Amino acid sequence: MAVLKTIDLNKTFKIKTLKIRAVEKLNIEIDREQIFALVGESGSGKSTVARLLIKLIKPDSGHILFKGQNIWQMKRDDSMLFRKSVSIVFQDPYASLNPRMKIQSIVEEPLKIHGKLSAEEAKSKIIEIIKEMGFDETILGRYPHQLSGGQRQRVAIARALMLNPEILIADEPLSALDISLQASLLQLLTKIKENRKMGILFITHDLNIVRTISNRVAVMHLGRIVEEGHTGEIFKEPLHPYTRILMNSIPGFHRRNRKKTPRISTEERISWNLKGCRFFNRCDYKMAICETNIPELKTVKGRKVRCFLY
Numbered sequence: 001m002a003v004l005k006t007i008d009l010n011k012t013f014k015i016k017t018l019k020i021r022a023v024e025k026l027n028i029e030i031d032r033e034q035i036f037a038l039v040g041e042s043g044s045g046k047s048t049v050a051r052l053l054i055k056l057i058k059p060d061s062g063h064i065l066f067k068g069q070n071i072w073q074m075k076r077d078d079s080m081l082f083r084k085s086v087s088i089v090f091q092d093p094y095a096s097l098n099p100r101m102k103i104q105s106i107v108e109e110p111l112k113i114h115g116k117l118s119a120e121e122a123k124s125k126i127i128e129i130i131k132e133m134g135f136d137e138t139i140l141g142r143y144p145h146q147l148s149g150g151q152r153q154r155v156a157i158a159r160a161l162m163l164n165p166e167i168l169i170a171d172e173p174l175s176a177l178d179i180s181l182q183a184s185l186l187q188l189l190t191k192i193k194e195n196r197k198m199g200i201l202f203i204t205h206d207l208n209i210v211r212t213i214s215n216r217v218a219v220m221h222l223g224r225i226v227e228e229g230h231t232g233e234i235f236k237e238p239l240h241p242y243t244r245i246l247m248n249s250i251p252g253f254h255r256r257n258r259k260k261t262p263r264i265s266t267e268e269r270i271s272w273n274l275k276g277c278r279f280f281n282r283c284d285y286k287m288a289i290c291e292t293n294i295p296e297l298k299t300v301k302g303r304k305v306r307c308f309l310y
Contacts, residue, residue: 001067001068002029002030002031002065003030003031003032003066003067003085003166003167003199004029004030004053004064004065004066004086004167004199004201005028005029005030005064005065006026006027006028006029006052006053006062006063006064006065007027007062007063007064007065008025008026008027008061008062008063009023009025009026009027009049009052009059009061009062009063009064010023010024010025010026010059010060010061010062011023011045011048011052011057011059011060012060020223021222021223022045022048022223023045023048023049023052023059023223024223024224025062025224025297026049026062026225027225027297028218028225028228030167030199030201031199032166032167032197032198032199033193033197033198033199034199034200034215034216035190035193035199035200035202035213035214035215035216036199036200036201036202036214036215036216036217036218037202037203037204037209037210037213037214037216037217037218037231038201038202038203038204038217038218038220039203039204039205039207039210039217039218039219039220039246040205040219040220040221040246041205041221041246042205043222044220044221044222044223045220045222045223046171046172046203046205046220047091047171047172047203049203049220050088050169050171050201050203052064053086053169053201054086054088054169055071055072055082058072066082066085066086080114083114084114084163084164084165085163085165085166085167086165086166086167086169087160087161087163087165087167087168087169088160088168088169088170088171089153089156089157089160089168089169089170089171089173090156090171090173091171091172091173091175093144093149093152093153093155093156094144094145094149094152096156097144097152097155097156098144099143099144099145100143101143101144102140102141102142102143103130103139103140103141103142103143103144103147103155104126104140104141106144106155106159107126107129107130107140107155107158107159107162108122108126108162109159110159110162110163111125111126111162111163114163115163125162126140126162127140129158129161129162130158132158132161132192133154133155133157133158133188134154134188135151135154139151139155149177149181150177150181150184150185153173153174153177153181153185154185154188156173157173157185157188157189157192161192161196164196164198165198166198166199167198167199167200167201168192168193168198168199168200168201169200169201169203170189170200170201170202170203171203172203172204172205173185173189174186174204174206174209175204175205175206182209186209186212186213189202189213190213202214207235207246207247207249207250208250208251210231211231211235214231215230215231216228216229216230216231217229217230217231217234219234219240219242219243219246221242221278221279222278222279223278224278224306225297225304225306226240226242226243226279226305226306226307227239227240227242227243227303227304227305227306228297228303228304229302229303229304230302230303233301233302233303234303235247237301239300239301239303239305239307239309239310240305240306240307241279241283241284241285241307241309242279242282242283245282274291275291275292275293275294276289276290276291276292276293276294276295277290277291277293277294277295277306277307277308285309287308289308290308293308295307295308298310
């Protein structure tokens with residue numbers, strides 16, 4: 001049984017007369033000891049998925065199951081267990097850390113809410129996890145503004161791990177950092193995953209990172225999963241036209257020989273009201289059926305693909 005699972009999850013936002021279907025019929029499963037990557041361009045709905053999974057926002061329809069139990073129908077004790085078992089690291093550590101709290105108070109906060117440890121036990125656990133993040137005890141007396149971006153993100157990770165979660169949701173945790181810091185944090189997350197035997201939902205738009213650390217990947221486009229499968233198989237042979245475009249966007253010396261993808265206007269891109277495939281305006285393989293019909297997510301070559309080409 002998957003630790004965290006979604007069934008036909010839907011979420012729509014209304015902006016005046018515009019309806020944005022940020023998440024549509026989402027079905028994913030996240031297990032322990034697995035790094036599941038959710039990739040796509042900015043605005044594809046990835047962060048909305050993260051907020052739905054940790055109960056920050058409520059879905060319009062569908063189910064989110066934690067060990068087979070709907071998270072919106074849990075009793076108080078089960079809900080507290082869910083909160084302890086699923087943690088999140090947000091994209092911007094400066095925004096997610098209280099600037100008025102010292103690092104010790106920030107890291108200790110989950111223990112105060114959920115834990116029943118004495119002051120000495122709590123302090124010991126804080127020091128242990130801070131050292132695991134590569135800090136010494138002197139950092140506990142500082143404020144977030146006194147730290148670098150990479151240090152702040154490590155503090156955010158430390159806070160997320162205080163309750164030994166089974167699933168860690170990492171929502172673009174490296175996007176605000178430079179390349180050298182990204183590499184060190186990736187190594188840290190991989191080490192933590194192996195030591196703690198936990199699963200990670202890694203949300204990103206960086207395919208190089210996905211190829212490096214993930215076991216399984218789902219490609220999201222304007223609220224819909226268009227392809228899902230084992231990371232190696234998707235990188236070896238992407239099936240959906242959108243996945244192919246993402247692969248071609250990876251930096252490399254072979255970029256000169258790539259076919260240029262036509263640009264579309266912002267209005268077209270965020271309309272969300274296309275009756276059929278939302279990739280229609282950008283697709284080189286579009287057919288008449290694509291404009292008015294929504295392709296179903298079907299199994300092709302051992303993976304899931306949403307396209308009328310298959």
